[in-house]
Structures are given as structure tokens and as C-alpha cells.
Amino acid sequence: MDFLRWLFEAQIPVGGSALVLREVLGNIFGLLSALGGMRRKVWAWPIGIVGNILLLTVFLGNVFGAAAPATLWGQAARQIMFIAVAVYGWYRWQQGRQSGTQGRAIVPGWASNKVRFALIGAMVAGTAALTPVFDALGSYPPVWADAWTFMGSLLATYGMARGWTEFWLIWVAVDIVGVPLLFSAGYYASAVMYLFYGFFTLTGFFVWWRAEKRERAGRDAEPVVAAVSAGAVQ
Template sequence: MNPLLTLFDAELHIGGATILWREIVGNAFGIASAIGGMKRVVWAWPVGIAGNALLFTVFMGALFHTPQELNLYGQAGRQLMFISVSVYGWTQWLRSRQESGRAVLPRWAPGRDRLLLLLAMSVGTVAFAQIFARLGSYGPWAEAWIFMGSMLATYGMARGWTEFWLIWIGVDLVGVPLLLGAGYYPSAILYLVYAGFVVWGFAVWLRIQRATPPARV
């Protein structure tokens, strides 16, 4: 038997629940990436990409024959979105580190960009809810909210906007009940961990932002 395939399909049984080890590992990579993001280190991006690739195979459950046999198109598409936006964030932080010695300097998003974030969140949630519903996704409106929030939060992290932590809180509030209902328990637990972690991360970035002298124009 192929050892890589064996690891790919490895399961953990807790009570009556069957959990894939790659869901646990993928979420562990996600936590490591979040810690790296809080510390503003470049390796947060490639670690997150590795976790996203694993979780894509988990959330396309009917395609990859997971125990849940559910396709969460929003969650799966979210992993692909993470990968593409993370490549952008990775290059942004590398460029910033080369130019200033710091991967990113936390700051508030300009007022115009805040309005664009709100507009994108509203329009995107409505649009993707229709798409996910037509695809037969489980919980299309919740998935659309999570998808758009995750995209905007990741983009905000790449730009160094402190608000991205607050967007994650909104994502977590919807993500926990959705994933519990669908039987993705490790991912639901990760969202609960994130809910506390993002508050901490927001406080850390805000403290750094306040301690940094404003840039001269």
C-alpha cells in the first residue's frame, strides 16, 4: 500500500465521530500561520498555504470520499482563495521586509478602503450565496459570509490593516455553528480557538500601531 495514501486517508475515531487526520493537521497549520501573522513573520504565508491545500481535500468531501460525504463549496473555495491571496501577501511582506526591514507595519485602513470593504462584504455575500445554493452547498448563506470575510481578512492582513482581526471575529461567529452542524469538528474547534486568538492578535497589532510614530508625509 502507498504510505502517502495511507497517511492521506488516516482516520481518528472519537465516540461515534470519524475525523480525518489531515483535517487536524491542516487546521494545525492554520493556527501556526495565525501565530506567524500576529508576530508579523513572513513564514506565516507558506505555512498557511500548506494547510489550505490539505483542507481543500477535506471540504470537498463527496469528491475525496471523506466520512462526511459533503461538499462545502464555500469552505473548499475558501481554501483556494486563501492560497491565491496568500501568494499576494507573501510577496508583499517579502518586499516590505527588503525595503524597510519589517514585513508589515500595522495601521488602520483609510476611510475609503473601509467603505470598499463593507461594500464588498455585502455584495459578495449575496452573490456567492446564490452561487453556492445552485451548487448544492451545505448552508450557502453562512458559507458565503465566511468566504467573503475570509477573503477580505486575508487581504487586510497582506496590506497591514489592523481591522482584519475584527473581520475574523465575524467569520468565527458564523463558522462555528456551520461546521458543528456539518460534522467538521476539528475545524469547528479551530474556529473557537480563533475566536479568542483574534482578540489577542488585535490587541497586539493595536499596541504596536500605537507605539509606532506616524509616518511623515
């Protein structure tokens, strides 16, 4: 109990203000999870879940009785969503590793045009549908930005679990809206981390893009190698 009390009350002095320790730790775990995701490591998912739990208590600080700049229901809800989707991603990547993909948990690929249009439609429709819900709950304005980051995070995390390279670009769209929202709401540690994520996700996109090209080149070369080997045997 003493540890939990300390965890909920601990702050890091920065200049004339202070950062909530749980917010800093949650974002560090999130960064480690993103690094693992870039390298296609299964451990990215459980590490991310730890960060999600910490950040959930931050964005619902007023509900938990802890000091918080503002309640962001969308940010809080997306932590719960992260945990649920992370369990799915954890299972899917674990199955992929066991099936044998040269030590990688997932093989990067591209979503079809149909899926891309579906993702865009879900992003717009979901934001429109959730904005009045979060507004009624008292989320920090602009409420549409809170809804946008929630929907984008849901779709990006699902895309990561499926191995779609485009999921990195969805994160960029989330960060463009999420950084100003978090700064205005007073969550400075998360805002700075989101700003860093914006550059990091672009790097991740190109890393997965190159990996997808290598995997595709390897698959295209297999029939040629097989044909040459068969000819040599004859």
C-alpha cells in the same frame, strides 16, 4: 502513493466518532500561520498554504472519493482563494522585510474610512451574490453562511497582506458565523479550531493595535530628535 492513501484515509478516534487527520493537520498549520501573522513573520504565508491544501481536500472529500460529512463549496473555494492571496501576501511581506522595517515584514496601520466602507459593502454584496451560486452547487445549508465565511476570509486575508489592523475584526465576524456552520455540517475539528480562532483573533487585534501605536509614536518622535540634533550641532 502509500503515504497519500494513508493521508486520505487516516482518522483519529474520538469517543464514538472519528476526526479526519487531514482536517486536524490543516487546522494546526492554520493556527501556526495565524501565530506567524500576529508576529508579522513572512513564514506565516507558506505555512498557511500547506494548511489550505490539506483543508481543500477535506471540504471536497466527496469529490476526491474520501468520506466527508458534507460538501461545503464555500469552504473549499476559500482554500483556493487563500492560496492565491497568500502568494500575494508572501511577496508583499518579503518585499517589506527587505526594505527594512526593524526585522518585521509589515508595519501595521489603519484602513481609511473609505476603505472600511468598501470592505463592508464588498462583504454584504459578495455574500448576496455567492449565496445562489453555492446553493446551485449543492453547498450545505444555510448557504448564506458558507458565502459569508468565504467573503470574510477573502477580505481578511487581503487586509492582512496590506497590513490593515482591522483585518483581525473581519476574522471575528467570520468565526461568529463559521463556527455554527461547521458544527452543523459535522466538521468538528474545524469548528473547535474556529472557536479558538475567535478568541485568538481578538488577541491579534490588540497586539497589532499596540504595535501600530508604537510605530506611530516612533515616527512622530523622529522630527523632534532631528531638530534637537540640528540645534546641538549649531
